[in-house]
Amino acid sequence: MTTVSPNPAAAAPTGSAEANQESYRGIEAPNSARRRVTGGKNFEMYSWLFMRMSGIVLVVLVLGHLFIMNILDGGVHRIDWGFVAGRWASPFWQMWDLTMLWLAELHGANGLRTVINDYSRKDGTRFWLTMLLYASVVLTIGLGSFVIFTFDPSMGG
Amino acid sequence: MASTVVRPRRGDPGARRGSLYRGGEGMWSWVAHRITGVLTFFFLFAHVLDTALVRVSPQSYNLIIETYKNPVVNLMEVGLVGAVLFHALNGIRVMTVDFWSKGPRYQRPMLWGILGVWVLVMIPGTYFMLARTFSNLFGGA
Numbered sequence: 001m002t003t004v005s006p007n008p009a010a011a012a013p014t015g016s017a018e019a020n021q022e023s024y025r026g027i028e029a030p031n032s033a034r035r036r037v038t039g040g041k042n043f044e045m046y047s048w049l050f051m052r053m054s055g056i057v058l059v060v061l062v063l064g065h066l067f068i069m070n071i072l073d074g075g076v077h078r079i080d081w082g083f084v085a086g087r088w089a090s091p092f093w094q095m096w097d098l099t100m101l102w103l104a105e106l107h108g109a110n111g112l113r114t115v116i117n118d119y120s121r122k123d124g125t126r127f128w129l130t131m132l133l134y135a136s137v138v139l140t141i142g143l144g145s146f147v148i149f150t151f152d153p154s155m156g157g
Numbered sequence: 158m159a160s161t162v163v164r165p166r167r168g169d170p171g172a173r174r175g176s177l178y179r180g181g182e183g184m185w186s187w188v189a190h191r192i193t194g195v196l197t198f199f200f201l202f203a204h205v206l207d208t209a210l211v212r213v214s215p216q217s218y219n220l221i222i223e224t225y226k227n228p229v230v231n232l233m234e235v236g237l238v239g240a241v242l243f244h245a246l247n248g249i250r251v252m253t254v255d256f257w258s259k260g261p262r263y264q265r266p267m268l269w270g271i272l273g274v275w276v277l278v279m280i281p282g283t284y285f286m287l288a289r290t291f292s293n294l295f296g297g298a
Binding site for chain 1: 198242248
C-alpha cells in the first residue's frame with residue numbers, strides 16, 4: 001500500500017526536503033501559484049456558512065409558508081387581497097414574510113452568484129450577469145420590504 | 158494520512174472503469190440541488206412582483222392571483238412545491254455531511270432517505286393542491 005499525501009509536511013513531518021520530495025513523487029505540482037481569493041479575507045467561507053445558517057431558517061419559514069398557502073384549507077383557491085390583508089394585520093406574519101423575503105433572496109442570489117461563477121467563460125459575461133443579479137436583488141428586497149411596511153388595509157374599503 | 162489505494166465500494170463512482178468522472182448519486186443530487194435552486198430563485202422574483210400588487214389595488218392583485226388558480230399553473234405549483242421540498246431536504250442532508258462526523262459515510266443512504274420522505278410528503282400534498290382543480294374540471298357542480 002503506497003501512502004501519498006498531497007501535503008508533503010504531513011507525509012514526512014520530521015523528514016528533510018529530500019524525504020519530502022520522495023514522499024509526494026507522482027503528484028504533479030499545481031500549474032499556477034496559490035493565490036488568495038479576491039474580495040476580502042474570508043468572504044467565501046462566510047458565504048458558505050451563510051448558505052447553511054440561512055438554509056436552516058428557510059426550511060422552517062418556506063415550508064411553513066408553502067404548507068399554509070398552497071395546501072391548508074383550499075390552498076391558493078382561497079387567496080385574494082382580503083386574505084393577504086388579514087394575514088398582514090398580524091405583526092407576526094409581517095415579520096415572518098419580511099425575514100423570509102430577505103433570507104430567501106440573499107440565499108438564492110448567493111447560489112446564483114456561484115452558478116454564474118461556475119459557468120460564465122468570459123470575464124465580461126461574468127461581470128454583467130453578476131451586476132444583473134445584484135440589480136434584481138436590490139429591486140426584489142427593496143420592493144418587497146416597501147410593500148410589507150407600507151401595506152394599506154383601508155384600500156379594501 | 159491519505160492513501161491512494163481505496164477499495165471501491167459497490168456503487169462507488171470509482172468502481173467504474175476508466176478515469177472519467179461519471180459521478181454517482183452524490184453528483185446527481187448536486188445537479189438536482191442546483192436546478193431546483195435556480196428555478197426557485199426565478200419564481201421568487203416573479204412572486205415578489207405579483208405580491209407587490211397588493212400595494213396597487215385589491216382589484217389588480219385579485220386579477221393576477223386568478224392565474225394561480227388556472228389548472229395548468231396549478232400543476233406548475235405542484236412542481237414548485239416539489240422542487241422546494243427537495244432543495245430543503247437535500248440541504249439538510251448537505252449540512253449533515255458538512256457538520257456531522259458520520260455524515261459523509263451515510264450520505265448515500267441519507268439521499269434515499271430524503272427521497273422517501275419527499276414521496277411520502279408529495280403524495281398527500283399533490284392531492285390537496287389539485288383536488289379543487291379536479292373537482293372544478295370534472296366534478297360538475
